[in-house]
Amino acid sequence: MKKLDSKFLITCGVIIAIPILFMLIMFFARGCSSGSSYSNYEDLMIKHAKTYAKRHKMLPKKGKTVIIKLNDLVTDGMKSTEKAIKDTSCSGSVEIRNNSNDIISDKLYSYIPYLECDDYKTDYIKDHLLKNVVTSDSGLYKVDEEYIFKGNKANNYISFYDVTYRIIKMDSDGILKLIKESNEKMSYRWDSKYNNVFQKYSGINNYYDSVIIDRLKEDYTNDKQLNMDAKSKIIPYSVCTGKRSINDFNINITTECENKLDNQVISLPSITDFTRASYDANCKSIEDLSCTNYNYISDFINYSWTLDTVNEDSSKVYYLSAQGPELDTASKSMKYNWVIYIDGEELYNGGDGSLKNPYIIK
Numbered sequence: 001m002k003k004l005d006s007k008f009l010i011t012c013g014v015i016i017a018i019p020i021l022f023m024l025i026m027f028f029a030r031g032c033s034s035g036s037s038y039s040n041y042e043d044l045m046i047k048h049a050k051t052y053a054k055r056h057k058m059l060p061k062k063g064k065t066v067i068i069k070l071n072d073l074v075t076d077g078m079k080s081t082e083k084a085i086k087d088t089s090c091s092g093s094v095e096i097r098n099n100s101n102d103i104i105s106d107k108l109y110s111y112i113p114y115l116e117c118d119d120y121k122t123d124y125i126k127d128h129l130l131k132n133v134v135t136s137d138s139g140l141y142k143v144d145e146e147y148i149f150k151g152n153k154a155n156n157y158i159s160f161y162d163v164t165y166r167i168i169k170m171d172s173d174g175i176l177k178l179i180k181e182s183n184e185k186m187s188y189r190w191d192s193k194y195n196n197v198f199q200k201y202s203g204i205n206n207y208y209d210s211v212i213i214d215r216l217k218e219d220y221t222n223d224k225q226l227n228m229d230a231k232s233k234i235i236p237y238s239v240c241t242g243k244r245s246i247n248d249f250n251i252n253i254t255t256e257c258e259n260k261l262d263n264q265v266i267s268l269p270s271i272t273d274f275t276r277a278s279y280d281a282n283c284k285s286i287e288d289l290s291c292t293n294y295n296y297i298s299d300f301i302n303y304s305w306t307l308d309t310v311n312e313d314s315s316k317v318y319y320l321s322a323q324g325p326e327l328d329t330a331s332k333s334m335k336y337n338w339v340i341y342i343d344g345e346e347l348y349n350g351g352d353g354s355l356k357n358p359y360i361i362k
Helices: 002-055 070-075 081-085 125-132 211-221 228-233 271-275 296-300
Strands: 065-069 091-098 109-117 139-143 146-150 157-160 163-170 175-180 237-240 260-264 304-309 316-321 324-329 339-343
Touching: 002 065, 002 070, 002 081, 002 091, 002 109, 065 070, 070 091, 109 228, 125 139, 125 163, 157 175, 163 296, 271 296, 271 304, 271 316, 271 324
Parallel strands: none
Antiparallel strands: 065 091, 091 109, 139 146, 146 163, 157 163, 163 175, 175 339, 237 260, 304 316, 316 324
8 A cells, every 4th residue: 555655645746746847848948949949030130231231321430330220121121029039028239340440441331230129129248247246266357447357267258250369348338458478389479670779689568669569560451360350340449558667667658658659450568458357466566476366367377478568668568477578679579469349339259257167259
């Protein structure tokens, strides 16, 4: 009798559990399918916006943007959200941004969709980052009007067209500053000009007219290193090129940003990028070795050129070593790590920022 009761209870339990399990599977499958459907619809919006803008001659000029409303795309022949994903609550648009620059003057268009429905909203990479702001240990810190990654376990890895970068910061406009984790394989001089002050080919530390900036331009035009899709996502940006006094050990930006070079697509890291990546309370000067503590940049960058130069010596340039910022002659050969800028309103496509699971954008 006891055996019969036991079998009866097990049978009843299985009968009850199976439909519950089925309902749970259907619930999660519907959720995953729903998210995928909305994401696919964003892709559809981009596809039709490209055709629409070209046909109606709406492609923006260099540095400008154009917004196409979802209703206009539907009127032009694109499937509505009601027909495509069975949702009548949606509104949206596609913003077209022309990221052309002085090197490539046209055709660098970035398409940013926005879709908002009752149960869905487009997830940009910047919105995802802001969900994880911290006030201690490694992570994304709010510093004045910017958000800066600090710490040796910052979880700021991002895959940009299958190349690993680290997110340095997000500025007040939502623009992300990235540094390429691997350096360029060859060593190059920062500059090699004849310096009349020293009567030798020690180089002159004017970034705007340097050998290294020409090298960076060559990197950018190399389609094997950056295809056109990648180039369209890189935002031309102003970089600080003012010279630092040899006695100025301030860890924050001071005189460097008194001079800026506009419309740059690939540049170099700065001393400030390095020092602000540490959350060690003893990092108070660029000479403090404590700045190498809790610092993700110090974990991968070594003997790599920076943007920073010296005011009192026209041949001297800062580089980053395992001990932090150091000075050397511009004519010395050294490796370098790219710095690029991308829009924080790129579509978030997965990842948690860890090495094994970096952030991914569409």
